[in-house]
Amino acid sequence: MPTSWRMALAAGFLAVTAAVTTARPAKAEELVFLSTQLRPIEEAQKVRDLLLKGAPKTTFIVDEPSPFTVRMQAEHTAGKHTVSLVGALHGELQPLVPIGALDAVDDVAEAVKSRNIPASLMELGKFGGEHQLYIPWMQATYVLVVKRDALPYLPAGADVNALTYDQLAQWAKAIADKTGQRRLGFPAGPKGLFARFLQGYLYPSYTASSVSEFRSAAAEAMWSDFKTLWASVNPNSTSYDFMQDPLQAGEVWIAWDHISRFKDALQATPEDYLVVPPPAGPKGRAYMPVIVGLGIVKGAPDRAGAAAVIQHLEKPETQILTAAETGFFPVVEAKLPADLSPGIKLLAEGIARTQNAKDALPVLLPVGIGDKGGEFNKVFTDTFQRIVLRGEPVRPTLDAEAAVMRDIIATTKAPCWAPDKPSSGPCPVN
Amino acid sequence: MQNMTQGADAGHVARKARGDVLPYLLIAPAILFLTLLFLVPLVQTIALSFTTGGAWSLGNYARMTGDLNFGVAIRNTFMLVIAVIPLQVALALGMGLMLQKLARGRDIVLWIWTIPLGVSDLAAGLVWLAILQNTGYLNSALFKLGLIAGQTAWLNAETPVTLFIGIVLAEMWRATAIVLVILVAGLQLIPKEFGEAADIFGATPWVKFRRITLPLLKPSLQSALILRTVLAFEVFAVVYALGGRNFPVLTGEAFVWQNENQNYGVAAAYAVLIMAVSLAATFIYLKALRARPETQP
Numbered sequence: 212m213p214t215s216w217r218m219a220l221a222a223g224f225l226a227v228t229a230a231v232t233t234a235r236p237a238k239a240e241e242l243v244f245l246s247t248q249l250r251p252i253e254e255a256q257k258v259r260d261l262l263l264k265g266a267p268k269t270t271f272i273v274d275e276p277s278p279f280t281v282r283m284q285a286e287h288t289a290g291k292h293t294v295s296l297v298g299a300l301h302g303e304l305q306p307l308v309p310i311g312a313l314d315a316v317d318d319v320a321e322a323v324k325s326r327n328i329p330a331s332l333m334e335l336g337k338f339g340g341e342h343q344l345y346i347p348w349m350q351a352t353y354v355l356v357v358k359r360d361a362l363p364y365l366p367a368g369a370d371v372n373a374l375t376y377d378q379l380a381q382w383a384k385a386i387a388d389k390t391g392q393r394r395l396g397f398p399a400g401p402k403g404l405f406a407r408f409l410q411g412y413l414y415p416s417y418t419a420s421s422v423s424e425f426r427s428a429a430a431e432a433m434w435s436d437f438k439t440l441w442a443s444v445n446p447n448s449t450s451y452d453f454m455q456d457p458l459q460a461g462e463v464w465i466a467w468d469h470i471s472r473f474k475d476a477l478q479a480t481p482e483d484y485l486v487v488p489p490p491a492g493p494k495g496r497a498y499m500p501v502i503v504g505l506g507i508v509k510g511a512p513d514r515a516g517a518a519a520v521i522q523h524l525e526k527p528e529t530q531i532l533t534a535a536e537t538g539f540f541p542v543v544e545a546k547l548p549a550d551l552s553p554g555i556k557l558l559a560e561g562i563a564r565t566q567n568a569k570d571a572l573p574v575l576l577p578v579g580i581g582d583k584g585g586e587f588n589k590v591f592t593d594t595f596q597r598i599v600l601r602g603e604p605v606r607p608t609l610d611a612e613a614a615v616m617r618d619i620i621a622t623t624k625a626p627c628w629a630p631d632k633p634s635s636g637p638c639p640v641n
Numbered sequence: 642m643q644n645m646t647q648g649a650d651a652g653h654v655a656r657k658a659r660g661d662v663l664p665y666l667l668i669a670p671a672i673l674f675l676t677l678l679f680l681v682p683l684v685q686t687i688a689l690s691f692t693t694g695g696a697w698s699l700g701n702y703a704r705m706t707g708d709l710n711f712g713v714a715i716r717n718t719f720m721l722v723i724a725v726i727p728l729q730v731a732l733a734l735g736m737g738l739m740l741q742k743l744a745r746g747r748d749i750v751l752w753i754w755t756i757p758l759g760v761s762d763l764a765a766g767l768v769w770l771a772i773l774q775n776t777g778y779l780n781s782a783l784f785k786l787g788l789i790a791g792q793t794a795w796l797n798a799e800t801p802v803t804l805f806i807g808i809v810l811a812e813m814w815r816a817t818a819i820v821l822v823i824l825v826a827g828l829q830l831i832p833k834e835f836g837e838a839a840d841i842f843g844a845t846p847w848v849k850f851r852r853i854t855l856p857l858l859k860p861s862l863q864s865a866l867i868l869r870t871v872l873a874f875e876v877f878a879v880v881y882a883l884g885g886r887n888f889p890v891l892t893g894e895a896f897v898w899q900n901e902n903q904n905y906g907v908a909a910a911y912a913v914l915i916m917a918v919s920l921a922a923t924f925i926y927l928k929a930l931r932a933r934p935e936t937q938p
Contacts, residue, residue, distance in 0.1 A: 277900050391790070392792065401881065401885045446797040446798065446799040447797045449797060449798050449886055449887050450886075460776045461776075461792075462775050462776070582903050585901045585902035585903040585904070586902050586903070586904060601709075
């Protein structure tokens with residue numbers, strides 16, 4: 212008896228495995244779209260159910276930036292391709308350029324010409340070369356979100372839509388003094404984007420640079436200002452990843468973060484919040500536009516399908532739907548409808564105010580440092596940790612970290628990117 | 642007659658040879674599995690940790706020891722091990738002895754005590770985060786009791802003591818059960834006769850514990866300590882959930898170097914360091930807690 216049982220079990224097991232194996236689509240021409248953006252499960256599902264509706268049948272999968280690069284490099288080296296279409300940040304696509312993993316998409320660029328994607332954005336997709344290597348897909352940036360409860364404490368004479376770092380510091384201090392709680396917050400947790408704040412907002416606002424002037428006198432003054440400001444910052448900031456969470460929990464009233472990381476709070480109770488441009492420093496109101504691009508893999512199993520999906524995603528109606536569902540804004544000419552949800556509308560207005568500010572200073576994401584991006588970010592977060600959290604003296608810390616940055620630039624030979632002045636060779640760290 | 646004996650001998654030898662080979666054949670898949678999925682990556686990791694830019698060098702180790710979080714990570718990891726392990730062993734020993742005295746419902750109690758074993762460590766960390774964070778259950782309770790005026794933070798860089806206590810509590814809750822299970826198994830192996838004999842001579846419970854239970858429990862204690870200490874040196878998810886970057890530990894640093902800084906060499910150096918520390922701890926336990934076979938029943 213037991214033998215027959217075992218036989219039956221084995222047969223059942225075989226049947227199940229067979230079913231599983233056949234259920235897996237193993238067709239070579241399957242169109243796989245791998246993205247580092249829209250990773251949260253609800254957002255990925257929106258891409259599958261809504262944004263890709265009407266496009267050729269596509270398997271949309273997501274991965275974190277680091278495994279994304281490894282997978283694309285591995286598939287390229289092995290010559291065995293499963294992914295046809297990739298969607299990632301400009302800086303995440305860049306490591307794929309020197310190894311030739313991205314196919315030229317000049318034909319697709321031609322096909323979406325009528326969508327009027329700004330030439331400056333299209334230019335970014337060429338990585339300084341001749342051919343179009345990605346088509347801009349959507350854009351985003353970082354803003355300050357202010358809870359209306361904070362407004363009574365705004366320093367006299369300050370305009371909430373044109374704050375300076377000094378005013379932000381006074382404001383946060385007034386709130387801390389009068390409410391007994393430190394309610395300014397930054398996403399300085401393990402998955403937070405605080406490094407972008409330091410390199411794209413704070414540094415350029417004070418020094419008009421994020422590399423060359425890293426250890427300048429202006430940077431020294433900036434750090435001592437920021438250390439003072441940090442005394443009014445919620446100490447839990449070093450655990451915050453997405454600022455919508457502490458905002459909704461009432462821990463924080465003023466927060467800086469990526470627009471998509473405010474979406475839940477703004478959509479839940481839009482009447483509670485203002486979206487305002489980031490603060491300005493002596494050198495201007497630095498801000499970092501974020502560009503997400505769509506590229507086709509060289510040797511893609513389904514190149515034609517991938518090109519068709521790009522064209523679908525670049526349609527104005529898809530782009531508007533993308534904005535409404537994900538909080539990433541159109542790159543094509545598309546008028547956002549008046550009935551946009553109030554939270555998304557707040558974000559759109561905040562972005563417009565940032566871009567149109569008189570003293571706006573656009574800052575590029577690091578260019579040309581490839582897989583050293585993580586270590587480049589670490590220079591900024593380490594400097595912050597040493598000066599602000601551990602109270603190390605500013606000058607020697609800046610000198611030591613500048614040496615690390617010099618090494619990174621020397622290894623990658625990256626020339627300066629905006630707002631640093633263009634350099635002929637690797638970007639100098641003065 | 643002679644032939645028959647020879648035939649029997651030959652059969653015996655063949656059986657014996659087969660008997661010699663069989664155990665090796667049976668463990669061969671396990672060895673193959675370990676070689677492919679453990680030894681090969683191990684050698685690769687060690688090699689990776691000693692290469693920078695394609696050439697042999699100690700650069701990754703210099704980078705690791707020169708990093709601002711290295712000293713802190715070492716200190717935090719050792720502090721956790723030193724605080725958590727003795728507490729866990731004492732607690733598990735106490736719980737195990739109490740369990741022995743229960744006449745009824747032992748299985749139920751053991752079952753309840755070992756529930757945390759079934760919870761993944763990240764989930765355990767998140768459970769404790771829900772208790773200890775600003776808007777967590779602890780603050781709600783303290784607020785209702787009128788002990789705090791508003792949200793109070795326990796888990797950030799400015800409150801290192803409560804952060805440490807929080808992590809220790811979470812680790813105790815999560816991983817005491819594994820020690821308990823091993824010690825309970827060990828306690829059940831101790832023959833009752835020793836205790837009965839001691840009773841006849843009028844030994845106090847304390848003397849019985851020190852002279853009978855503890856020495857006979859040595860092999861189980863050794864296994865429990867080795868297992869728990871190695872795991873404690875690899876502590877990660879609970880710390881990550883509760884402390885994030887505020888409480889760097891060795892495994893966490895390896896993760897950050899691998900995932901965020903994308904420098905696999907330095908991450909490999911951390912991995913090798915963790916392995917060396919774990920091996921050293923295991924070696925110390927093997928030496929210090931060696932139980933001579935003749936002292937065991």
